[in-house]
Amino acid sequence: MEQDSSAAYLRARSLPGQRVTPQRLLLLGLIRRAQGHVDADEIYRRARERNPHISLSTVYRALRLFKKMGLVEELHFNEEHHHYEVKPPSQHYHMVCMECGKVIEFLSPLIGRIVEEVNREYDFTVTGGEVSLVGYCQECRSQETRTEAKLDE
Amino acid sequence: MEQDSSAAYLRARSLPGQRVTPQRLLLLGLIRRAQGHVDADEIYRRARERNPHISLSTVYRALRLFKKMGLVEELHFNEEHHHYEVKPPSQHYHMVCMECGKVIEFLSPLIGRIVEEVNREYDFTVTGGEVSLVGYCQECRSQETRTEAKLDE
């Protein structure tokens, strides 16, 4: 089952000395099966359903490790906290609705072209990246109940 | 002088009831003249040189206001804190070197094409966005002293 395949997966890309623990297996499994991006707290919440004693520190440590191992990608939306997703579920990018917060994923061959261009023009070796567009989705655009929030209120 | 032009600039786009204060003028002036992106702490440091009593809260409040007014753009790099820059100094994007942290700005007409594509394909009205590529710059790529930092060390 998935636990096993994660174990092999993890072990295969571990650096020497790195251990495969049940916590890491659980967390990686959760992120893998979480169709899309999740934040640390969501992962923590789901992990506790399976292992009520798991610690938030462990979640953060695992995320940091997975990121360093290249297994997951850290995303920076408009918010104060980060989101994570397995990498690469094919290179895709995000579009966030400023009204309802919905995140739509998209992909475009043009992005590969941009990366090439940057590599060439600026002599920079691009290893990853993020494209986050913001705007309004169709639903939110149609309802004119766009209550403009004042700053201090 | 710049103070005055900023005053006119600010007043012109203020909502009714919004005030033009010396603090806001100072802060906006600093961001405008800060060729490129700066973070809140850097702005605070520079602002104190001119007004030692200015408060960090005021800096954050002004940034939030300027962002809401559309005067500055908030950038999310790999870090825990945000960066800001005046908007739009022409639509451009960023490339961060993972080794030395240098940020290179670039622009590409392809990005406009992506936005159009997204608008069309997903019925999403894009109002802004961010493209952050990461990789290694030429200098860091050449020095093979790429000391790989272990996670816990």
Add this chain to the structure above:
DNA sequence: AGGCAATTGCGAATCATTAGCAATCGTGAA
């Protein structure tokens, strides 16, 4: 000039994330 609401400064609060440390548990060698 005068008054009221917007803004400031300060300190404390909050939120996400990280660090310290003793107890535990994978794992490679015997």
Add this chain to the structure above:
DNA sequence: TTCACGATTGCTAATGATTCGCAATTGCCT
């Protein structure tokens, strides 16, 4: 298979960035 050592965990406390609460100021409209 067992052992021992070091990697990892789970606490809890610390940190760093950002926001809040509130009394004191101060733009700005009349």
